[in-house]
Amino acid sequence: MTRGTHDTPGAAGSAASAGAPDSIAGSGFHAMWRDLHGIGRHPRTGGYRRYAWSAADADCRAWFRQEAAARGLAYEVDRNGNQWAWLGDPAQGDAVVTGSHLDSVPDGGAFDGPLGVVSAFAALDELRSRGARPGRPLAVVNFGDEEGARFGLACVGSRLTAGQLRPEQARELRDAGGVSLPQAMEAAGHDPDAIGPDPERLAGIGAFVELHIEQGRALDLGGGPVGVASAIWPHGRWRFDFGGQANHAGTTRLEDRRDPMLTYATTVLAARKKARLAGALATFGKVQVEPNGVNAIASLVRGWLDSRAADEETLATVVAAIEQAACERGARDGVDVTVTRESFTPVVEFAHELRDTLAALVSPDAPVPVLPTGAGHDAGILSAAVPTAMLFVRNPTGVSHSPAESAAEDDCVAGVTALADVLEGLACR
Numbered sequence: 001m002t003r004g005t006h007d008t009p010g011a012a013g014s015a016a017s018a019g020a021p022d023s024i025a026g027s028g029f030h031a032m033w034r035d036l037h038g039i040g041r042h043p044r045t046g047g048y049r050r051y052a053w054s055a056a057d058a059d060c061r062a063w064f065r066q067e068a069a070a071r072g073l074a075y076e077v078d079r080n081g082n083q084w085a086w087l088g089d090p091a092q093g094d095a096v097v098t099g100s101h102l103d104s105v106p107d108g109g110a111f112d113g114p115l116g117v118v119s120a121f122a123a124l125d126e127l128r129s130r131g132a133r134p135g136r137p138l139a140v141v142n143f144g145d146e147e148g149a150r151f152g153l154a155c156v157g158s159r160l161t162a163g164q165l166r167p168e169q170a171r172e173l174r175d176a177g178g179v180s181l182p183q184a185m186e187a188a189g190h191d192p193d194a195i196g197p198d199p200e201r202l203a204g205i206g207a208f209v210e211l212h213i214e215q216g217r218a219l220d221l222g223g224g225p226v227g228v229a230s231a232i233w234p235h236g237r238w239r240f241d242f243g244g245q246a247n248h249a250g251t252t253r254l255e256d257r258r259d260p261m262l263t264y265a266t267t268v269l270a271a272r273k274k275a276r277l278a279g280a281l282a283t284f285g286k287v288q289v290e291p292n293g294v295n296a297i298a299s300l301v302r303g304w305l306d307s308r309a310a311d312e313e314t315l316a317t318v319v320a321a322i323e324q325a326a327c328e329r330g331a332r333d334g335v336d337v338t339v340t341r342e343s344f345t346p347v348v349e350f351a352h353e354l355r356d357t358l359a360a361l362v363s364p365d366a367p368v369p370v371l372p373t374g375a376g377h378d379a380g381i382l383s384a385a386v387p388t389a390m391l392f393v394r395n396p397t398g399v400s401h402s403p404a405e406s407a408a409e410d411d412c413v414a415g416v417t418a419l420a421d422v423l424e425g426l427a428c429r
């Protein structure tokens with residue numbers, strides 16, 4: 001099937017439709033994609049609403065268990081609710097693990113997460129069809145609650161496992177309806193008392209490789225169907241509070257106003273400019289206004305800045321420049337500006353040796369694209385404890401976290417083949 005000829009949003013139908021390539025990887029991929037396709041899919045938007053520990057999540061997890069059983073893989077759920085399917089004995093150690101996540105953002109696309117899990121099972125099928133004999137244990141993993149759509153914190157499953165989220169912090173998480181994470185876990189049949197770090201499990205992993213849809217267009221702009229990740233950009237969130245004075249929109253002279261909306265608007269434009277000049281990213285995507293009346297000058301505008309850059313120094317410079325622009329304009333507007341850093345994630349450099357090994361296995365004869373990403377992943381969390389690498393599959397729209405996310409069928413198959421080459425090269429030689 002040619003790229004871009006889908007008849008359903010997000011190309012979810014495309015990868016599951018007729019006209020499959022004849023390879024075993026292709027056909028195995030198809031059957032799994034078809035079975036997952038309807039789970040948690042909103043009929044009107046075509047987007048996925050697979051939130052952690054919800055009914056849709058339970059259906060995805062039942063699918064995972066079924067795929068493990070269909071292949072005779074040993075199935076287990078770890079203490080943090082992550083699902084594992086083992087080929088070989090994990091007690092042997094030095095395992096090669098691949099997988100991703102099955103949960104989604106609100107109205108997410110079909111590929112972010114599931115492509116990595118489906119490709120992992122398909123790659124095991126491909127290994128089997130090649131007659132490859134793994135000398136190391138292999139596992140497929142589905143990390144729970146990667147997107148953080150329900151409880152507001154991303155990568156809860158992998159963070160708990162890696163000891164980057166304390167159990168008592170996790171127990172405080174609540175969804176918009178006031179349901180706590182332990183309550184949601186319990187309702188889904190998982191024991192919330194068990195959550196916590198799992199160093200023995202991580203010690204048994206020799207390499208983790210996550211295949212993921214690319215969340216940008218670098219591969220589409222001339223790279224090829226599959227790329228290897230170099231790093232995850234450092235990123236953070238900053239809250240900007242612009243404090244002014246509420247007043248009447250009809251009776252207050254312009255020169256008498258202390259209007260924080262002006263300062264906010266100028267700051268948004270400055271953020272764009274500073275980021276562009278530095279080759280970084282800066283986004284105000286969330287804003288609150290008080291009192292939020294049509295005929296009232298605002299007393300407070302609160303905006304959240306998400307900023308990312310290739311290195312931490314650039315990121316710090318960009319954010320400082322935006323803060324300075326906000327303060328300078330605030331002084332002119334009579335508006336008080338305070339900036340609070342709410343979160344920060346340092347740069348993740350994937351293991352260079354494993355990255356180079358992957359590149360050589362995926363494309364022995366020609367250089368494979370090696371690219372950084374601005375998005376967080378379970379692989380980034382695990383990289384602190386385990387040699388970790390990522391493969392990206394081309395996304396022709398570049399759009400992600402949206403039903404418009406897509407991948408061509410041939411590219412999905414190329415991803416499976418690349419992943420099978422990697423698993424074979426790491427575990428079977």
Ligand SMILES: [Zn+2]
Pocket residue numbers: 101112113146212377
């Ligand atoms: Zn993802």
